[in-house]
Amino acid sequence: MNKIFLSFLIAVLHLTASCQEEHQFSVEILDNEALQIIDEDAEIVTVGSGFAWTEGPLWVAEGNYLLFSDIPNNKVFKLDVQGKITEYLSPSGYMGENFTGEEPGSNGLLLNKKGELILLQHGERRIAKMDAPLNAPKPNYEVLVSHYKNKRFNSPNDGVFDLKGNLYFTDPPYGLPKRMDDPKKELDFQGVYCLLTSGELVLVDTLTRPNGICFSPDNTELYVAVSDPEHAVWYQYNVVSPGKISDKKLFYDVTDLVGQEGQQGLPDGMKMHSKGYLFATGPGGLWIFNKTGEPIARIHTGQATANCAFTSDEKTLYLTADDYLLKVALK
Numbered sequence: 001m002n003k004i005f006l007s008f009l010i011a012v013l014h015l016t017a018s019c020q021e022e023h024q025f026s027v028e029i030l031d032n033e034a035l036q037i038i039d040e041d042a043e044i045v046t047v048g049s050g051f052a053w054t055e056g057p058l059w060v061a062e063g064n065y066l067l068f069s070d071i072p073n074n075k076v077f078k079l080d081v082q083g084k085i086t087e088y089l090s091p092s093g094y095m096g097e098n099f100t101g102e103e104p105g106s107n108g109l110l111l112n113k114k115g116e117l118i119l120l121q122h123g124e125r126r127i128a129k130m131d132a133p134l135n136a137p138k139p140n141y142e143v144l145v146s147h148y149k150n151k152r153f154n155s156p157n158d159g160v161f162d163l164k165g166n167l168y169f170t171d172p173p174y175g176l177p178k179r180m181d182d183p184k185k186e187l188d189f190q191g192v193y194c195l196l197t198s199g200e201l202v203l204v205d206t207l208t209r210p211n212g213i214c215f216s217p218d219n220t221e222l223y224v225a226v227s228d229p230e231h232a233v234w235y236q237y238n239v240v241s242p243g244k245i246s247d248k249k250l251f252y253d254v255t256d257l258v259g260q261e262g263q264q265g266l267p268d269g270m271k272m273h274s275k276g277y278l279f280a281t282g283p284g285g286l287w288i289f290n291k292t293g294e295p296i297a298r299i300h301t302g303q304a305t306a307n308c309a310f311t312s313d314e315k316t317l318y319l320t321a322d323d324y325l326l327k328v329a330l331k
Helices: 003-022 032-036
Strands: 026-029 044-048 054-060 065-070 075-079 085-089 106-111 117-121 126-130 141-145 159-161 167-171 191-195 201-206 210-215 221-228 231-241 244-253 270-272 278-282 285-289 295-300 305-310 316-321 324-329
Touching (some): 044 075, 054 305, 054 324, 065 106, 159 210, 210 270, 221 278, 270 305
Antiparallel strands (some): 054 065, 106 117, 221 231, 270 278, 278 285, 285 295
16 A cells, blocks of 8 residues: 555544544433433434534524524524524624624523513623514614613623513623623622513622523522532522522532543533423533432533523424534434
8 A cells, every 4th residue: 555645544544533532422321210301322413513602592483493692703593494504693792893802792592472582692791682573683682681780791691581571691701801800890790680571670699600590390490500610510599489589509519520531611501391301511511400400311512512402392402512503312
């Protein structure tokens, strides 16, 4: 065999092996309870790649498509039922020019009860509603909330509506150009808030790095992720009434995994399955917890994984992982 060709073949084999190792996906079953919702050999498929940092996946049932944010590129993309990805909205967050930070765009994407698109806009440090139909998107925004006690938010990150339409959301510093040390940071804390349907804004709790947020199916419990490398945890609260919580308790702690090989990422976005299973992104990919707070399965992505979303029938789970969009088959 020609030496040059042999060297080329060896290089290709090494590159192929390293790529397979880098992007090797797997499902780890920790408890047989998990087999009710996912198979150990469930296929994990790369749907899209080449983005900067994907976040905020939102399944739109009316139309059967997925929206997701690419925060550094200040855009929202759309994945249609044929698997085609197109640009949906730009700019999605910061509306000016020459943003000096890393995260100018939208993060969390939600639909309100009227089916209108709600965006948590890092660069603009606010929550806004797109003033356009879903099927004819335009970067026209109506501000819903941007200040707490006359001070600008840090950068609203993720949110969830309760069954009554009250909006709970988190406000870490990631959208600020210099984050915690940014001179334009007006609040001396990072909050979890509730924007009531009346328009009143309530501070629910303060955490070092509040991030993902979701409810139990009956809305009696609230879960919040903390993406703090020194305190990487999920908290659980009892919901007393809109904007009022009690009995804060540690749901699960993964601080000891931070920085370990194969454990990229921190507690971040999450969604609640209708059967009460919490799907939460964290070190190594995605964690699946049962109602008692025990991890029953893990989806290893090999990437820092930001968030997830179910299709309406909960047969497919989408994951935003670094510069990738992935999907996983569920039962």
